[in-house]
Amino acid sequence: MRNSLLLLLAIFFSLTGGFGQGTQVEFGKNRVQYHNDFEEWSQYESDNFFVYWYGQSRNIAQAAVQLAELDFSEIQSLLEHRINEKVQIIVYTDITDFKQSNIGSEEAFTSVAGQTKIVGNTIFVYFDGDHSKLRKQIREGIASVYLNTMLFGANIQEVVQNAVMLNLPMWFKDGLVAYAAEPWSTENDNALRDAMASKKYKGFVRFAEDNPRLAGHALWYYIAENFGRTAVSNLLYLTRINRSVESGFLYVMGTSYPAVIAGWETYFTKRYQEDQKGREAPAGAPLAIRNRKNYPLSQLKLSPDGNTLAYALNRAGRFKVYLFDLQKNTSNVIFKGGQRNLLQATDYNYPLLAWNPNNTQLSVVFEYRDDLRFSTYDLTTRKTTSELLEENYQRVFDMDYADPFSLVFSASVSSQSDLFLYLPRTRSSRRLTNDFYDEQDLAFVNLRNRKGVIFASNRPDTLLPLAPVRRDTVLPRRTFDLFYLDLEGEARELVRITRTPLSDERFPSAVDTAYFTYISDRSGIYNQESGFLEDFVHHRNQHIFLNDGTEVVIHEDSTLESLDTTLIDSIQIRPVIRQRAVTFACSNLDRNLEALHTSPRGRKQVELVPRLSKSLVLVQALQIDPKDRPADTYYQQIRKRFIRAGEDTLHGQFSHEMPPSSAILVREPSHTNTDTLRIPEGFLFQSRFGFPVSSMPLQEESRDSLSFPVDSRPAAPVILPSPVSAFDAGMADESNTPLHRINTARITPYRLQFRTDEVTTQMDNTLLFEGLDNLAGNPEPGFSPPPAGILMKATVKDLLEDYQMEGGMRFPTSFNGAEYFFVFDNRKKRLDQRFAFYTKNLRYNDPPVFNVPRRRETNILLGQYGLRYPLDVFQSLRATATVRRDRVLQMATDQTTLNIPAVSQQRIGLRLEYVFDNTVETALNMRNGARMRVMGEMMKKFSFKEEGQKGFSFQDGYMGILGLDARYYQPVLKHSILAARLAGMTSFGTEKILYYLGGVDNWLFPENNETIDAPQGNFAFQTLAANLRGFPINVRNGNSYLLLNAEMRVPIFRYLSKRLNSGFLRNFQVIGFFDVGTAWAGSDPFREDNPLNTTVFKEGEEGKEFIFITLNYFRDPIVAGYGLGARALLFGYFVRVDYAWGLETRQIQDPKLYISLGFDF
Incomplete structure (x- = not known):
């Protein structure tokens, strides 16, 4: 049943x-699962990894194998730990497929945007159009697998023991994983700078409570830079051995944990104070956008006339598209979509917005149940039309209108990010690029009266390949530069706009027919830059005309040795004219610009400036006046100074200079070098001769200089003498480290591989x-809970x-x-x-x-x-x-x-x-959200036919059941939860269920109320209806019940101490509760002939009674209970203790003590 x-x-x-x-x-x-792509899986195997893929994720799997092997040794060296098993990587085409996986339980698979998910030694990664982010996911996953094994052990016994005894703060593990994935970045630098400047946090501990990942990342970065890279693995080892973070700091750094924290705070404070000198706050008028909870803002797009701003707010997957009238300072919602999902990573890629040049339509691309939809909102009719995009598109990353009838897409097809021209009316596309390099942000421009596209890409050169490039020789690991693609020409060559191996250029936007603008973190802070295209003489060719009319074209410096000079009629030298970009800075801000968009016709621009408390949206006139190049931040200076010498600053392989001001730095503990002839890493011989070319500081090419042409050749390779692959160096050039060669034809089909996931032995008395x-079959009257087993x-x-x-x-x-x-x-x-x-x-x-x-x-x-x-x-x-x-x-x-x-x-x-x-589980016995179950069931008896006859026959009668169970959990007072539950069931038909109200679930010492008889009726089954504290079981009974529970759960010790090493104290809760409910037979608990109010006394033998006495009296069918309780985790069991007073017919009953096992509702 x-x-x-x-x-x-x-x-x-x-x-x-x-x-x-x-x-x-x-x-x-x-x-x-919205599609059938998961039907067949395949795998690649390398020295250290199994990579599983399906369908069109093959290209991602090949890249994942190479990226994983590329960084494997570096992460092993960082953590100084080894595991015997190969790490498994499961690859998904995008975040939508990633969230459809069955792997991991509900709690274990809770994920956060920007963090790689792991279960055991399995890593889950997905492709978002950027190979550098894929690499970061893989690095983070490898580090997580190694860190879990190192801290908690490899077998079940070690995991259970260390999970109970080793209570690490969140910043410890999350920060270290983030550091291993990407030691530091411009985004991290800006976020930490903003947090420290806000004065919101008083000290590291308070900061780590709200931002454990960033706080931990910054602290591990500080430790590696100032105490040496070996301090990371030593601190990990001693923390596990001593089961104390404080002891680990004391033994490794030679100073206390508070002293290191003080040094960290002083270091970054002085560093950012120096970085801020000479910089300006963002200008422009902030818009009064209603966003009290500071939900992520995206897709800021000015209308062609500059009078309306479109933008999107994303609340954990539930998005809204707004139109903000810049003249009236009012906004309204025009489009909604998505679903709020706090359990899994939020997809901030959608929605995408683009204004039609006619100024009356706004197009929206979003995803609904793994289908891409293209919607258009008409501002005049206020109606929205919607259609499916072409099925070949797996994902769209950016879009812009080329004319009223076509758009340019940056999209993924076959797990490859390229540019496309899309025609909405015919739902047809034309591919503009076709290679494995990544194309991201784009903008349609009309430069020098020619239509074109400026886009961000990590390609090394400007040539568009005619044939596919082998993926096992080169991977796109560079930073993003800007390129210009002429849509009216047939040339297979792009125009390079920027060449910055240590910075990214993002959000290109048109200014007019001559200028364009974008943002760049060249200085370590994202600032606005602008530029224009100009012609230059790239080289000269000889045009040789023969007597028979044939024309031969060769380079000016070349000669034709085999050509008979008597056949030449004439020779002309002609210049070859090409285009190059001239760029210049337009701002020198003290904070990052997160997004930029312009309205050429309206002569306005909009900027998104992130802040810790609230992101600012600023609108001002177009800014294209040249300014001096901003000075580099301290972080950017260090990167440029050491990356060519191979001294990877991001991994603490050297002792670099202190910040310009006197920051407190704790010196690395001294040690004995047994190899006295070996030159330590990070040191060079002092010589009157110049540095070798491979050791000269890396300088970005000046894009202001007009003394050289910007040609299509790739930048000079960065040579790293260090055997450790530097993450940052890989961004500068992908040819510096040999890649793992993969045999793409050696594919192994996935076959079912079963493993023992869990073995449990424990005491249990659950109903x-x-x-x-x-x-x-029950000889005893009343309901008896099962004994512990x-x-x-x-x-x-x-x-x-x-x-x-x-x-x-x-x-x-x-x-x-x-x-x-x-x-x-x-x-x-x-x-x-x-x-x-x-x-x-x-x-x-x-x-x-x-x-x-x-x-x-x-x-x-x-x-x-x-x-x-x-x-x-x-x-x-x-x-x-x-x-x-x-x-x-x-x-x-x-x-x-x-x-x-x-x-x-x-x-x-x-x-x-x-x-x-x-609901989302926030702690043990704590949830946020709502849950509900509505059910109905029909049951019917049947019997098998007599011997010699086949089949069965249904008997007369039936049993029907209807039920409801609804619960709501509201966070209060930061750590506490107010929980409410409404539950009820009823059974009907010729057979019924008898419900006994009272008591609690899993009661260790149950009591029954034998003074209330069971009602008359054909009851087939009996069961418990709980919780109703203050009474024994069977305070009310019947074929129906209705119950309301309310609890206030307060983890009291979490308010008294920020750091709780004891699992008992951390999970200890004080409970205040109130229960009210009733159970009844028939249709109405208040009817006069309710069996609750009637007792029949009989005299005589059973079946031959000759005296019947019916006694009627009043009992309120509704009973209630209230009281206090405590919850604690003891020896792996969650123990509940409640002390309750019952309230029956307006009379307070004697208190009762309940001891039970298991979680609350």
């Missing part, structure tokens, strides 16, 4: 997840099988967790009532399937007859088939078909009992459910 599925899931989650009519009901979120007892179970999963098998058993301490179960889940496709089997045997001693002992055995046997169809991540429809047999057998103790036949009851049931769950 319907209860069997919940029973099996109860065992599945042990103490933390029994599924009874009490508080523990199955909810759960979903993974939705299984929804607590439904068969009344026909030993639960043993094992879970086996395949690598992708599409298939899962679980089997287990529970033995009560009385050794009576053993239970066995097996569950198989198939989650490969969108429609999930479940097959389940369950059996239970229980024996009773009946009163003896004529001194002959009687013994009875009951057996429950059920099979189950369930379907789950996810509507989205939070909503699902579920159907469960159950076949159940209840058998009662009199065990043979004499000839009479030997002849008593077994009595069996067979039932078949179908349950339908709607489940909603968007």
Whole structure:
């Protein structure tokens, strides 16, 4: 019947997840597979990695193998740790596919944008159009796998022991993983600068509470730079050995943890004070955009006339598109989409916005259930039209209108980012580029009366290849430069606008027919720059005209040795004219510009300036007046100074200069160098001769100089003598380190690989099988919770967790009532399937007859088939078909009992459910959000035909069940939770369920109220309706119940101390609660003939009574309870203690003490 599925899931989650009519009901979120691309998987294998891919993610998998092997040795060297197993990398085409994976439980797969997800030694990565971000994900994943193994061990025993005893602050692990992924960056520098300038945080500890990843990243960067790279691995090792961060700092740095923190704060304060000298605050008038909670702003786009600003606000996946009237200072929402999802990483790529040049239409590209949609909002009619984009597009990264009828896309097709010209009317496309280099931000321009596109790309040269380039020889690892593509010409060559190996250029935008503008972090801070194109003589050619009219063209310096000079008629020298860019700075800001867009016709520009408290949107007149180049920040100076010499500043391989002001730096502990002849890394011989070319400081090419042409040749390679691959050096040039050669034809199809995921043995007294007892087989009146038993179970999963098998058993301490179960889940496709089997045997001693002992055995046997169809991540429809047999057998103790036949009851049931769950677990027994289950079930008896006949027949009668369970969790006072629950069920038909109200789930010492009789009726099953504290079980009963619970959960010690090393104190909670509810028979709990208010006394033998006395009195059917409680984690069990007063018929009852196991609702 319907209860069997919940029973099996109860065992599945042990103490933390029994599924009874009490508080523990199955909810759960979903993974939705919107396509069939996951049907077939393949793999590449390298020396240290298995990389799994599917469908069109093959190109990403090849790059992932090479990037992983490229950085593997460096991360091993950083952490100084080894593991024996190969790391598994699972590759997805984009973040949407990434979020559809079945791998990882609901809690384990909670992910955050910008952070790589790992489960065990498996890394999940996806492609967002930028190979440098893919590389960062892989580095972060490798570091996470190694760090987990190093800190928590490789086997189950070590993991459990260290997880309990080693309580690390969040900044420790998150910061180290971020540091290993990318030691430092312009974005990190700006975020930390903004946080320290805001004066919001008083000290590192307060800062780390709100921003653990950035705070930890900055501290690890400081440690590696000033104490040496070896301090990182030493600190990790000693922290694990001593199980204390403070001890690790003391032993490794030779100074206390507070002293290091003080040095960190002083260091960055002085450093940023020097960086700010001579810089300006962003100008422009800030717009009054309503964004009190500072949700991410994106896609700031000015209308062609400059009077309207379009922008998008993204609230954890739920986005809104606004139009802001710059003349009236008002805004309104014109478009909504997406779904709020706090559980998984937010996709901030969508929506994309673009204004039609006609100034009356705004186009929006967004994703809905893995389909790309192109919508257009008409400002005159205020109507929106929508259509699907061409199916070949996997993802669109940026777009701009070329004319009223066509757009330019930067999009991914076959996991390759290229430029396309898209025609909305015909839904057709024309490819503009076709290579594996990444194309990102773009802008349509009309320069010198020719249509073109300026775009950001990490390509090394300006030639567009005619044939595909082998991916195993070169990977796009450079920073992003700007290029110009002439849409009216047929040339296969681009115009390079910038060449900056240590900085990125982003957000190009048109100014007029001569100028364009963009932002660049050339100085270490994103500033505005502008430029224009000019002609120059690239070289000269000889045009040789022969007597027969043939023309031969060669370079001016070349000669034709085999050509008979008598055949030459004439020779002309002609210049070859090409274009190059001249750029100049337009600002010198003290903070990053995050985005920039212009309105050439309206002569305005809009800027997005991020701030810690609230991002500013500034509008001002177009700024294209040249200014002096901004001075480099300290971080940028260090990068330029040491990257060519191979002294990777980002990994602390050298001792660089202190900031210009006197910052406090703690010296690295001295050590003995056993190799006295070896030149330490980071040192050079002092000589009267110049530095070798390979050791000269790296200088970016001056883009202001007109003394040389910008040709199509790649920049000179950066030679790194250090054997460690520098992440930053790879951005400068991808040819400095040999890549792992991969045989792309050696593909191994993925075959099912099962592994033991979990083995559990523990005490358990959860109400299984929804607590439904068969009344026909229960000799004792009332409801008795099961005794504690030993639960043993094992879970086996395949690598992708599409298939899962679980089997287990529970033995009560009385050794009576053993239970066995097996569950198989198939989650490969969108429609999930479940097959389940369950059996239970229980024996009773009946009163003896004529001194002959009687013994009875009951057996429950059920099979189950369930379907789950996810509507989205939070909503699902579920159907469960159950076949159940209840058998009662009199065990043979004499000839009479030997002849008593077994009595069996067979039932078949179908349950339908709607489940909603968007909760997020913030701590143990703490959640945010809402969840709800609405269910209905029909059950019917059937019997098998007599011997010699096949089939079965249905019996008369049926049982129907309707139920609701809704819960809401509201955060209060920062760490606390106000939880509310409304639950109710009713059964109807010729058979019913008897619900006993009162008590709590998993009560260790249950009490029954025997003064209230069960109502008359044909009840097939009985179960518990909880929680109602202040009373014993059976304070009310009936075939229906309604219950309301409210709790205030306060982790009191988290308010008293910021650092809690004790798991007991960290998870200790004080509870205030209020319960109110009722259970009744019939249709109305307040009717006069309610059995609650009626007691019948009989006189005479059973069946021959001759006196009946009916006593009527009043009892309020509604009862309530209130009180206080405590929650604590003891020896791995979550223990609940409640002290409650009951309120019945306006009378306060004596208090009761409840001790139980398992989580609250």
